[in-house]
Amino acid sequence: MTERASPDDAPRDWPESGDDAPAPRLSREQAQALRARQPSVSPWRVVAAQGIAGVLCCALAWVITQRPSAVWSALYGAAASVLPSALLVRGMTRGTRDPAAAAVGFMFWEMVKVGVAIAMLAIATRVVPQLSWPALLATMLVCLKVNWLALLWRGR
Template sequence: MKNEPEDRRSVYDDEVDGVPEPEFKRLSAEEAAEWRSRQPRESVWRLVLWQLLLGLLLVPLAWLLTRRAEVAGSAAYGVLCILLPTALMAYGLTSSGLARLIRRLFPGMSGLSLAGLFFWEGVKVLLALAMMWQAPRLVPGLSWLALVAGLVVALKAYWLELWMRSRRAARTSKIL
């Protein structure tokens, strides 16, 4: 090709910058256990909790601002359209019989974990879409604006949890 260098090995060599790559060092079982103990244990259920808390703040606020139960109900249903699929995905990835069976039969198989993540993400998206599709039938006096507000607030929980996680990690690294 026209833009390919003459000697490809010099471009793809590990020592192009003049600094040799450090040798890969396997950790002993004790070192690996010590490394794991320093890593914070995160749970996907914390995200579900944040979504629930934000929803519990939004629904009374929607009622206080409008004094209409339909608006509060629509906001609550919007939060549920995100909260319930997320909780189902969290259950599927962490607590379901299938997840436990895969972890037991194939320990350390990250490919299966990734496949499970894709599967449950698809289930989550389809359930959220189905719930929104059914909103006009299930929520009397539906306010689409309030429903979208509930969706947005519940989705912002992802960013809130990510921000809180980075703060916890920064705090933990300062301690260590």
């Protein structure tokens, strides 16, 4: 008959450090110093940067193609990225102090963001005459990648 090992017999690779103890409260000065070391980026600033990137892509589409349809397609691609992101930010900045509600709210607004983006792509051929899918998708991709710049704005 084989003996089963109990969970208490399992080897532990980490030292017992009393992780159950609550974290010490920070003084006002300590909290301000921590915020100064780790600045946050406004989500509205990221949405604005997405819009600027979209306008730059529209200008680039004009320079490359000299076709108004490519510019309108690029503009619609920017809108299909920026408007859903703005909805997400609006929903998330209304604020709640309950962590569980914030997590559920984030999931809800992210689902709304994805749904709106998909809906905008689905109706793109009806909204933009002579739609240029490469211009639309390239602009949308550039606008979505602007989110990564927020990490660079924060610094190390």
